[in-house]
Amino acid sequence: MKTTLYVAERVRTLDAARPVAQALAVRGDKVLAVGSRAEVRAAAGPEAREVDLGAATLVPGLVDAHAHLAGLGLSLTTARLEGAASVQEVVRRLEAAPDTCFQGNWLLGKGWDQNAWPGQAFPGRAELDARFASTPVCLTRVDHHASWVNGEALRRAGITRETVDPEGGLIVRDAAGEPTGVLIDNAMDLVTAVLPEPTDAQRETRLRVALERCARVGLTGVHDAGMDRESFQTLRAWDEAGQLPLRVYAMAAGQGAQRHAYLEQGPHEGRLLTMRGVKLLADGALGSRGAALHEPYSDDAAQRGLLLLSPQELEARVRAFMARGFQVCIHAIGDRANTLVVEVLLQCAEETGTRGLRHRVEHAQILRREDIQRLGAAGLVASVQPTHATSDMGWAEARLGRERLAGAYAWRSLKDAGACLALGSDFPIENPDVLAGLYAARTRQDAAGQPEGGWWAHERLTAEEALEGFTVGPAWASFAEGRRGRLMPGMDADFVALSVDPVEGAARALLDARVLATVVAGVEVFRA
Structure with a gap:
């Protein structure tokens, strides 16, 4: 050798x-x-x-503990809307979009964020219809928990004023009851159901460019949070042929119909590709007011967010995957969702005898103080993303109020309570640049050094703890602490x-x- x-x-x-x-x-x-x-x-x-x-300084392999390879590949090959400062700028970028931004005859884009626009209001279909009257357009919000579509996309999906909101989803409507073109959480599925499938060549291109970007920013491994079957089969073939460049710890997509195939297959262990976890989603995102809260949003008293699965269905899926030997990883943003997730994980792990499977709370973003203690005391993994805090800090208090921020993005409190911290980026929602994650974990500041001293600075991590969060933490969270980290x-x-x-x-x-x-x-x- x-x-x-x-x-x-x-x-x-x-x-x-x-x-x-x-x-x-x-x-x-x-x-x-x-x-x-x-x-x-x-x-x-x-x-x-x-x-x-x-x-140079050599460090152990840096691992993103919560990311989406297919999503990164899609964002790198469709219309890039990150940083657009207005609806008008979004439309200008779409007008200049190359052919690679089309899937079938649908124009796709990703990364819009109304919180960065004047007025911070959701956009509407009219702005898209004025330029794209006959071309269906589907634009995914930066958090992947909302879509903005035009009238032609609504028509093809059969969405009208009579369409009932799906469970765990919201069709945003105007004062007359007409759909505006914004779909929240499970309502997005109404459009994706009629979206043409990408070609095999498109899938492979997207995965390759995503893996190349990860290697370039210093990632030796990625925990993929909710992998679809097609991506898994492609990566498995590359792994068996010795063509997979990075380690991929995949979580099966447990939210949709593909979960049945994963349950039948069971966990997988290859050379660089492992699938031992399953990803479920309890709620939506804070930016689109889909995160499930105990009390109403501070800036919208009519909203408390959405549970994407009923508590009964969530528990049934958790129990089924635990019994099959999977580590269960559940997306939980809001405090209501986190309360539910901690309860379900602890109860089902006890009943199935699987506490040793190191079950995970993905994001663990807004928690009541008692749930921080319960999560830590149980030794659950808190899979958190430092750059979420520095991206959200400009508007998070408006959504939550000051009191709830005491348990939000609370990395130090989670660590002190006993949780294993596994740090990531949630790319492509955030940039895959792991150095930006190390900076945010240490400072809780933006690139301009604001706010002075850091946002809720007592929740910062030390420099070594931040490095451990991208090395030792992900290794333990993927059962690899004896080999990596x-x-x-x-x-x-x-x-x-x-x-x-x-x-x-x-x-x-x-x-x-x-x-x-x-x-x-x-x-x-x-x-x-």
Whole structure:
């Protein structure tokens, strides 16, 4: 087996016995040695290839613990609406969209956010109809919990003023009862049901560009939160052929009809592809007021959000997947959803004897203080996304009021309560840039350094805790703590070379830092 010696200014191992080293040797797909340059050269032998990374810092492989590969690929190949400051700007971007933004004859886009527009009101179909009268248009909100469509898309989906809101969904209507073109949560399915299927070539292209982006930003692995069967079969074929560049820990899509096939199949363990979890959704998102709250929204007293599955149906699905040996991972944003999810996970895990399956609360975003303690005491995984806090902090208090923010984005409180923190980005809702996640976890500030001192600064993580959240935490949350998360002899050779030290370096340095190399199972999948 080939041996490679990597030399850097420092190797940050996260091994308590030797936290900092100067060099690392890889033989095959495992770490052979970690230590001083002399020690590692001696272990590697005279035939080893040597790579001098200069002033770089090597860290264990960075893993995004909650992300969506197919969604990232779609967002990179359809009309990009992130950062659009108005409805008019959205329309201008759609007018300039290339042919790759079409699926069949539907024009697709992703990333609009009415919170960034004057008035912060939901858009309507009229603005789209004026430019796209006969072309169906479907635009996904930045949080993936709302769609904005035009009149032709409504017509093809058969949505009229007489259409009843589906359970767990909302068709936004004007004062006369006519659909405006905005569909919340389960109401989105009315349109996606008539959307043409992507071609096999489109699916493969989207997955490849997503994986390439991940390697470029320094990710050695991704926990895919709700993988569809088609993506799973494609990645499985690539893994078996030795063509999968990153580790993918997949959660089966447990919300729709595909769950039956996953239940029949059971968990899967490949070389770089594992499917051991299942993803369910309890509620919607805060930005579209779909997050399920105990009390009404502070800025809309008529809304308390949506439960996407009834408590009875959620419990039935949780119990079925636990009995089949799956780790259950449930999306919960609002405090009502989190109360429900913690109760269901604890009750069903006790009944099925599966507490050892390390069940997870995905997002764990807004919780009552008692639920933070219950989640932590039970040893559940809190899969949280630091950049959600820094993206939402400009409007979250308007949605929730000051009192509920005390249990929102509460990473320090969750960790102190005993939860395992696994950090991610929820890309493509946020950028997959893991360095931005490290910065947000440490500072709770935006790129301009605001607010001064950090937003609810007592919930910040230390620099080492942030790094552990993207390494040790995801490893434990995917049952891989004996193989990954630290750089020690015998561990998998997954690591990243960065231009800054993410622990001792200044937090602001992360904003301009560069990924110099990404190594997965001993293979360089990216080199700057």
